Amino acid sequence: MVKPKIICVTGGKGGTGKTMVAVNLATMFKNRGYKVLLIDGDVENPNTYLLLNGKLKNKTEVLYFLPKIIEEKCNKCGLCAENCATHALLYIKNSFPIPISTVCSGCKLCYKICPTNAIDADLKIIGWIYTSSAFNIDLFLGELKPSEASSAAIVKTLMEKLKKVIEIDQNKYDVVILDTAPGAHCDVEELINHADFIVPVTEPTRFGKLDLLRIIELIELLEKEYKVIVNRSSLLGFKEKFLLELEEKGIELLGDIPLDEDIVSSYCQGIPLMEIKRNSDKSGMGYQSFNEIFKNLIEWGEFVK
Ligand code: SF4
Ligand code: SF4
Numbered sequence: 338m339v340k341p342k343i344i345c346v347t348g349g350k351g352g353t354g355k356t357m358v359a360v361n362l363a364t365m366f367k368n369r370g371y372k373v374l375l376i377d378g379d380v381e382n383p384n385t386y387l388l389l390n391g392k393l394k395n396k397t398e399v400l401y402f403l404p405k406i407i408e409e410k411c412n413k414c415g416l417c418a419e420n421c422a423t424h425a426l427l428y429i430k431n432s433f434p435i436p437i438s439t440v441c442s443g444c445k446l447c448y449k450i451c452p453t454n455a456i457d458a459d460l461k462i463i464g465w466i467y468t469s470s471a472f473n474i475d476l477f478l479g480e481l482k483p484s485e486a487s488s489a490a491i492v493k494t495l496m497e498k499l500k501k502v503i504e505i506d507q508n509k510y511d512v513v514i515l516d517t518a519p520g521a522h523c524d525v526e527e528l529i530n531h532a533d534f535i536v537p538v539t540e541p542t543r544f545g546k547l548d549l550l551r552i553i554e555l556i557e558l559l560e561k562e563y564k565v566i567v568n569r570s571s572l573l574g575f576k577e578k579f580l581l582e583l584e585e586k587g588i589e590l591l592g593d594i595p596l597d598e599d600i601v602s603s604y605c606q607g608i609p610l611m612e613i614k615r616n617s618d619k620s621g622m623g624y625q626s627f628n629e630i631f632k633n634l635i636e637w638g639e640f641v642k
Contacts, residue, residue, distance in 0.1 A: 345532035349548025391471030541579035592630035597623035
């Protein structure tokens with residue numbers, strides 16, 4: 338492989354087991370000898386490191402640009418406010434513009450176009466990026482500072498970091514797995530946009546189906562390939578009906594994962610099931626279902642090594 342193949346594990350709703358799937362997929366690739374990077378883009382609730390029994394290291398601040406008007410230099414022309422796409426500069430004729438931080442996207446356009454250099458950068462910390470490693474899987478993780486709203490800027494910083502790593506050495510990783518936040522918003526869109534293969538994780542409930550259809554709408558809008566994993570598929574015996582409903586809608590399945598004690602136990606230990614099973618008894622429905630999913634994924638993504 339000349340550049341890493343990027344798989345995005347996502348899901349329309351929280352609690353479907355998307356992070357559990359992401360860490361186990363990362364583990365299976367690693368067990369097969371692939372160089373794997375896992376990126377946790379669920380920046381409001383980043384917890385992949387907990388499921389990898391890892392520790393967060395190498396904390397770096399993510400700074401966000403906000404415009405600061407230097408009144409001595411400002412001629413009150415209003416050019417900055419006129420061109421601000423998010424209307425984050427309140428401007429009344431013959432007055433100094435007033436920045437509204439809650440709607441500012443940090444794009445720096447005002448800073449670049451001001452004819453008198455009257456805009457300065459008012460940088461603030463909106464979160465952090467960590468790098469770590471566990472079970473021979475590298476991890477990048479973003480964390481949004483409490484009370485901050487610019488989660489998309491943290492996700493963008495994670496993807497810029499990935500881009501830099503690939504630019505320096507495109508063979509550093511064979512596979513990159515992105516774990517998104519739940520929902521179908523701009524953070525999730527950013528990660529889906531960077532991926533080659535999208536794996537939405539759902540569960541066989543009415544809410545699960547509704548949110549799955551929502552995330553599929555976004556994936557199709559972005560013209561990406563996807564295949565679905567149904568987690569907790571044996572829940573209340575609705576599996577067959579749910580799978581049939583997906584089939585009727587033309588939704589392709591990557592596989593399903595039944596309720597399984599081994600999965601719960603691995604979750605409690607903070608060690609991926611497929612790491613525990615690497616050197617131990619290979620029985621169990623959880624192990625078998627992940628193996629089947631991995632086989633389908635290798636075939637779908639034409640992974641060769
Ligand atoms: S573009 Fe510059 S000079 Fe004009 S109003 Fe904005 S800050 Fe002031
Ligand atoms: S940085 Fe961009 S969004 Fe923020 S005030 Fe300037 S032009 Fe508007």
